Amino acid sequence: MGENYINRFGLDGRSYDVIPQSTRERRLTPEALALQYVRTADGDLVPLSSVVAVSVQVEPNKLTQFDQQNSATFQAIPAPGVTLGDAVAFLESVAADLPADFSHDWQSDARQYKQEGNALALAFAAALIVIYLVLAAQYESLVDPLVILITVPLSICGALVPLALGGATLNIYTQIGLVTLIGLISKHGILMVEFANELRAAEGLTPVEAVLRAAQIRLRPILMTTAAMVFGLLPLLGASGAGAQSRFGLGIVIVCGMVVGTLFTLFVLPTVYSLLARDHATGAARRRELAEAGAAAPQAH
Numbered sequence: 001m002g003e004n005y006i007n008r009f010g011l012d013g014r015s016y017d018v019i020p021q022s023t024r025e026r027r028l029t030p031e032a033l034a035l036q037y038v039r040t041a042d043g044d045l046v047p048l049s050s051v052v053a054v055s056v057q058v059e060p061n062k063l064t065q066f067d068q069q070n071s072a073t074f075q076a077i078p079a080p081g082v083t084l085g086d087a088v089a090f091l092e093s094v095a096a097d098l099p100a101d102f103s104h105d106w107q108s109d110a111r112q113y114k115q116e117g118n119a120l121a122l123a124f125a126a127a128l129i130v131i132y133l134v135l136a137a138q139y140e141s142l143v144d145p146l147v148i149l150i151t152v153p154l155s156i157c158g159a160l161v162p163l164a165l166g167g168a169t170l171n172i173y174t175q176i177g178l179v180t181l182i183g184l185i186s187k188h189g190i191l192m193v194e195f196a197n198e199l200r201a202a203e204g205l206t207p208v209e210a211v212l213r214a215a216q217i218r219l220r221p222i223l224m225t226t227a228a229m230v231f232g233l234l235p236l237l238g239a240s241g242a243g244a245q246s247r248f249g250l251g252i253v254i255v256c257g258m259v260v261g262t263l264f265t266l267f268v269l270p271t272v273y274s275l276l277a278r279d280h281a282t283g284a285a286r287r288r289e290l291a292e293a294g295a296a297a298p299q300a301h
Helices: 030-035 084-095 108-115 119-139 144-148 151-164 172-203 207-217 219-237 244-276 280-300
Strands: 007-011 014-018 037-039 045-047
Touching: 084 108, 119 144, 119 172, 144 172, 144 244, 151 172, 151 244, 172 207, 172 219, 172 244, 207 219, 207 244, 219 244
Parallel strands: none
Antiparallel strands: 007 014, 037 045
16 A cells, blocks of 8 residues: 555566565555455455554645654745844744754754854954054054054944834845955045055154045045945946845945945044054154164274
C-alpha cells in the first residue's frame, strides 16, 4: 500500500527499483483495505476490516523540521512603515506566551537581524578607529583627525533622515552604506584641513584666516566630489525589478549623507578647526631651527 522501495534488480544493463504493492483497484480508496487479507496466528486468512477500523482525518502533507525538531514555520510580510526590528519585537512578545515546552528560532532576514544586530556598531567603531589612527600618523597630531572626523556623525544623522521618514529600513544594505559614508565624507575634511595646515606653516596665518582661505580654494573640489558621487548613485534611487529595494536603500543613505555632510564640512568644520587647530607655524619654525642647527654642526666641527 505504501509503495516502499525494498531492493533493485538489473536488466539489460539498467537498474530498476523493486516496489511490492497491491493492484491498482485494491489501493485507490480507504474502503479497498477491506479487500486485503492478513494471516492470523493459526495460519488462517481473515479480512483486514475484521481487525482494524478505517477513519479519515486531516494531516499535514509533510512534517517539517528545524534543528532536528518538529516545527511549524510562521512567515509574514511587514506592513508599509513597519521595520524588521518592530516585527521581530512583536513576534518576541507573542513567543513569550507559548507553552514552556515550546521553543522558537528565526530564519532568513529575521535570523540575520538577530545574530548581527550589533555588528553595525562594531563595524562603525572599528572604521572610525582605523581612520583616526591613520590620520594621526599622517599628520603627527591627535587633534587634526578629530577635526576631520567631526563631520562623520553629522553626515550619519543626515543619512538616517530617510530611514526615520520611512523611505527605507535599517538592513544590511543601508548598514553598508553608512560604513561607506565614513570614508567618503572624511575625504572632504582631509581636503580642507590639509590645505589649511600648509597655509599656516608656509605663510604664518592664523587658524581663522587659514581655514577661510582653504574653504574658498577647496570649495570646487569638495562640491565636484559630492556631485560626482550623488549623480553616480541616482540610478540606484530609480531602480526597479528584483533587488530594487536593496539598491534603493544603499543609494538613499549615501546620497543624503553626502549632501548633508558636505554642508557641514563647509560651515561646521571651519568653526571647529579655528577652535582646536594646533599651531603649525610654531612647529614649522621649530623644524627649520633644528634643520639649520644640523646643517651648521659639521661646519663648526
